[in-house]
Amino acid sequence: MTGYVCKYTPNLIIESFGDRTLRIEPEVSSCEIADGLTHPNMCSYARLVLEECLGKHIDKIVLVNCCDAIRRLYDILKAEPSVKFIHIVDLPRKRDVIDRIRFKNEIIRLIESYQKSFDVNFSAEALRNLLNSSVSTTKKEYGDINIAIIGGRSRRSLEKMIEEFGGNVIYNLTCTGTVPPFRPVGSLFDPVEAYADILLDSYPCMRMDDIDERLDIIEEDKRIDGVIYHTVKFCDLYSYEYAMIRDRIRVPILKLETDYTDNSEGQVRTRVQAFIESLKRDSNKRMVTVTGRKDIVIGIDSGSTSTSAVIIDSNKSILGYSIVPTGAKSIESAEKALEIALKSAGISKDDASLIVATGYGRVSIPFANLEVTEITCHARGAFFLDNSVRTIIDIGGQDSKVIRIDENGNVIDFIMNDKCSAGTGRFLENMSRVLDIPVDRMGEESLKWKEDIEISSMCTVFAESEVITLIAKNKEKSDIIHALNKSITRRVASLIEKVGGVKNYMMTGGVAKNTGVVRCLEEKIGEKITVPKEPQIVGSLGAALSGLEKLSDKIDF
Amino acid sequence: MDRIIRAYSRLIESNLDRPELVKSLIRFGLEVGKVWVDHFNRNGIPPSLRYLNSICFQFILEPLRHPENSGFVNLLAPAEILHSMDIYPMFIEAYSSFVSGFYCEDIFIDRAESRGLSGTLCSYHKTFLGSLEYSVLPRLKFAVTSSILCDGNSNTFKYISKSYKIPYYIVDVPYEYSEEAVRYVTSQLREMISMIESATGRRFDIDRLREVIRTENETRGYQRLCIERLKDHSMPNTLTFEMYKLFVTHPEMGRKETLEFFKLLSEDVLKYPDGGYRIFWVHILPYYLYPVQKHLNFNDEFKLIGSDLNFDYLEDLDEKRPLEAIARKLILNVNNGDFRRKIENIKRLVTDLRIDGVIHFCQWGCRQSFGGVMLLKRELEKLNIPFLIIDGDGVDRRNSPEGQINTRLSAFLEMLTGRGKR
Numbered sequence A: 001m002t003g004y005v006c007k008y009t010p011n012l013i014i015e016s017f018g019d020r021t022l023r024i025e026p027e028v029s030s031c032e033i034a035d036g037l038t039h040p041n042m043c044s045y046a047r048l049v050l051e052e053c054l055g056k057h058i059d060k061i062v063l064v065n066c067c068d069a070i071r072r073l074y075d076i077l078k079a080e081p082s083v084k085f086i087h088i089v090d091l092p093r094k095r096d097v098i099d100r101i102r103f104k105n106e107i108i109r110l111i112e113s114y115q116k117s118f119d120v121n122f123s124a125e126a127l128r129n130l131l132n133s134s135v136s137t138t139k140k141e142y143g144d145i146n147i148a149i150i151g152g153r154s155r156r157s158l159e160k161m162i163e164e165f166g167g168n169v170i171y172n173l174t175c176t177g178t179v180p181p182f183r184p185v186g187s188l189f190d191p192v193e194a195y196a197d198i199l200l201d202s203y204p205c206m207r208m209d210d211i212d213e214r215l216d217i218i219e220e221d222k223r224i225d226g227v228i229y230h231t232v233k234f235c236d237l238y239s240y241e242y243a244m245i246r247d248r249i250r251v252p253i254l255k256l257e258t259d260y261t262d263n264s265e266g267q268v269r270t271r272v273q274a275f276i277e278s279l280k281r282d283s284n285k286r287m288v289t290v291t292g293r294k295d296i297v298i299g300i301d302s303g304s305t306s307t308s309a310v311i312i313d314s315n316k317s318i319l320g321y322s323i324v325p326t327g328a329k330s331i332e333s334a335e336k337a338l339e340i341a342l343k344s345a346g347i348s349k350d351d352a353s354l355i356v357a358t359g360y361g362r363v364s365i366p367f368a369n370l371e372v373t374e375i376t377c378h379a380r381g382a383f384f385l386d387n388s389v390r391t392i393i394d395i396g397g398q399d400s401k402v403i404r405i406d407e408n409g410n411v412i413d414f415i416m417n418d419k420c421s422a423g424t425g426r427f428l429e430n431m432s433r434v435l436d437i438p439v440d441r442m443g444e445e446s447l448k449w450k451e452d453i454e455i456s457s458m459c460t461v462f463a464e465s466e467v468i469t470l471i472a473k474n475k476e477k478s479d480i481i482h483a484l485n486k487s488i489t490r491r492v493a494s495l496i497e498k499v500g501g502v503k504n505y506m507m508t509g510g511v512a513k514n515t516g517v518v519r520c521l522e523e524k525i526g527e528k529i530t531v532p533k534e535p536q537i538v539g540s541l542g543a544a545l546s547g548l549e550k551l552s553d554k555i556d557f
Numbered sequence B: 001m002d003r004i005i006r007a008y009s010r011l012i013e014s015n016l017d018r019p020e021l022v023k024s025l026i027r028f029g030l031e032v033g034k035v036w037v038d039h040f041n042r043n044g045i046p047p048s049l050r051y052l053n054s055i056c057f058q059f060i061l062e063p064l065r066h067p068e069n070s071g072f073v074n075l076l077a078p079a080e081i082l083h084s085m086d087i088y089p090m091f092i093e094a095y096s097s098f099v100s101g102f103y104c105e106d107i108f109i110d111r112a113e114s115r116g117l118s119g120t121l122c123s124y125h126k127t128f129l130g131s132l133e134y135s136v137l138p139r140l141k142f143a144v145t146s147s148i149l150c151d152g153n154s155n156t157f158k159y160i161s162k163s164y165k166i167p168y169y170i171v172d173v174p175y176e177y178s179e180e181a182v183r184y185v186t187s188q189l190r191e192m193i194s195m196i197e198s199a200t201g202r203r204f205d206i207d208r209l210r211e212v213i214r215t216e217n218e219t220r221g222y223q224r225l226c227i228e229r230l231k232d233h234s235m236p237n238t239l240t241f242e243m244y245k246l247f248v249t250h251p252e253m254g255r256k257e258t259l260e261f262f263k264l265l266s267e268d269v270l271k272y273p274d275g276g277y278r279i280f281w282v283h284i285l286p287y288y289l290y291p292v293q294k295h296l297n298f299n300d301e302f303k304l305i306g307s308d309l310n311f312d313y314l315e316d317l318d319e320k321r322p323l324e325a326i327a328r329k330l331i332l333n334v335n336n337g338d339f340r341r342k343i344e345n346i347k348r349l350v351t352d353l354r355i356d357g358v359i360h361f362c363q364w365g366c367r368q369s370f371g372g373v374m375l376l377k378r379e380l381e382k383l384n385i386p387f388l389i390i391d392g393d394g395v396d397r398r399n400s401p402e403g404q405i406n407t408r409l410s411a412f413l414e415m416l417t418g419r420g421k422r
């Protein structure tokens, strides 16, 4: 078995020798071996491939001279004694006649190197047969919500996930999706030369010189409803394209960045689901069983640091609500929040027609009849509280997000910062410990600042050491907190800029209670930001409102 | 001085909505910088380095003064061809470093990131692209790059070409050397030349290129002489000078000024005896980082002998067949192809120059260099050479944790003193 990673790999050459080939899709989620052999900031995919090859004893590998990461992967694997066969195919960047000849010679080099290593003979006929049996004519059918995945490589599970939420993947134009356009190769033609042409005619990836063709498909196919742009963490090749095209694509686009492991699965699910929800707008066809007697809906927002519940009736009046800290088990906190809210509304759980869950923990609340993502819910809740709002900034415990809505309250774009805790409530909490001041007093304290100091690092770990240095220098607490607020603000402001935030602004989530942060952010973006009286219940309120919409729209049930 | 520069940086920041003004501010700042290095700032600096300081300001200013007659290049673009046509190269890594000298890199980097460019992209590229997004970068006539060294190049150049609607050319350099590969690159160089001709309206003349190559060969002779003399001498040095040398060993190679510099340098080397611990640097240098400056700038105990990027190709070119010679130079550059080539080059330099310790700087986002850092470490261990890895950023101050870098570097130097000289 020979492993490979790129769609430009002439893997049929290897198969023509009677060997089998396997496109490496790493399943490991940690990189113990790889960590000792390379730098942690290598692209996560290349590290995982290294781990997979050495950990699972894939000892024959053919790589393509794709990017810096793969080139170094080759160097590292080549130095490993356990690897029996490792070859790098030098893929040209252009597709002129001289490039085609060069690529054909590259394939011949691969043939020679395989022959030499395993003492076998190449058969042109065997290759011709393989090429001819790869010709395929089936095309994918269109569905209700047609999604194109573009960008760098993506895991197979992404396609499955999209389909699970009701999307139809009509194109997968990533490194892992496209198949070269196989054509029949008649007996008069040299199969190696034909194969070189076929491979070079693949849908060009970002490594190629002429990339204009990449967008043509997306621009020409008017039946595409949305684009998911996927990139791998520490892979920069594709971010260039995203920056170049994001304004050109006429359909909504969701940018995903993952580390190619299961670790971020939860976040990815939320974002993909929210994206497809926003594409469907008002056609959520999920079946929900309605139980209660009255038209009462409960929304529960199970966040990473706090859980809230809101109860509303059919007139959208709030009957009761609660906010509790999220404990180790999100279900217990959800039960507790529900109990307190029911008590404050003076009703019992059976009175409710529908319980809608949102937030990180929404999937693990068994008594909810419906789940909606926090993106949709924050949009609903904020728009209900103030219909002049167009941009919502939600800074939660573990992530921060910025959501853009239109004049009808529909989500038109959103972005989440989920890579690290910089710019989130958790960041402030950590710092409050270092500074020895309760979190809820930080806002007020920071308003007393006098000296304008900078904390340059946005990473929690580095920022913490900067704070410690500042304390050692006897800087005032208020000045340090003010500097921290500015650092959070920088992060959030860049998110706002990324989604093209417009006024009016509303801030939700726990951090909205921190006047210091709000003030700094207002200064940074030069706009006023409204904060609702209870910023922490906006998500659960939105969940309840989404439920109410479902109730009124009976055909959906 | 620092205060003035910071104030200047604030002035630039507050005028970003007026790109033409910012463009002039940047140029003016550099013009003043040049006057400063030419007339003041001369205490105890050897003549060759003073000269280097001055010509580097000249090199960065030329394309700003004459945008109609300049093109964008990267470190490993075949700039000889530009010189033979009297076209000024703007070397993008240097542009970013100078911008960071104004303390402005963060605003440009943030701008690039907010356009969707990856936070993990190397900040030499991000600073440059951010300036492009703010339109404070002059619009030069064309952009040329080679595919060697890092992925950023081809994409950054495509990006410039698309935003500024200027022609661009990438010389795709094959992974391995062969006669076929030389022909392949040569034919691309010809295509590139006709692109430049039509973009600038200037004519290429092969005899002019031969002249440039003659100067280059003479310069290489002096460069090799410097290396020879460095074996039992040392030179005062700083991180900044070592970075400046990238100008002369790469895009400005083949110019008279560069020849003059290496001549002066080869004379200066003889004035300074050997002594102290000899440090060799791998990859770019974070010129602004105080903890590193403190230990290595003009230091008698720890001497910064050189850095690998300045020694990536030292051979003469065949002036009879200049295009083929440039093609060969690109393919055989130690940064092209297998990482072993780079390792072997470093091993040779470290042995020849009797180096006591090697420091590898892992530039944030530079996968081509840090991807192989453990391979290099293993090989140097076999030679019993102490090796230190520092993570940081040569442009973006926010990515360089000073405290941590200071601790690591101090401990490393203490360790060297404990071991004694080789």
Ligand code: SF4
Residues within 6 Å of the ligand: A005, A006, A007, A008, A064, A065, A066, A067, A091, A153, A174, A175, A205, A206, A207
């Ligand atoms: S970016 Fe291109 S060369 Fe690299 S793996 Fe993907 S398809 Fe292959």
Ligand code: SF4
Residues within 6 Å of the ligand: A043, A044, A045, A046, A066, A067, A068, A069, A070, A152, A153, A232, A234, A235, A236, A237
């Ligand atoms: S994900 Fe990006 S950096 Fe990683 S191997 Fe693929 S193209 Fe290279």
Ligand code: SF4
Residues within 6 Å of the ligand: B093, B122, B123, B124, B125, B149, B150, B151, B152, B284, B363, B365, B366, B367, B368, B369
């Ligand atoms: S530091 Fe690395 S990634 Fe950045 S420009 Fe230089 S070689 Fe490229």
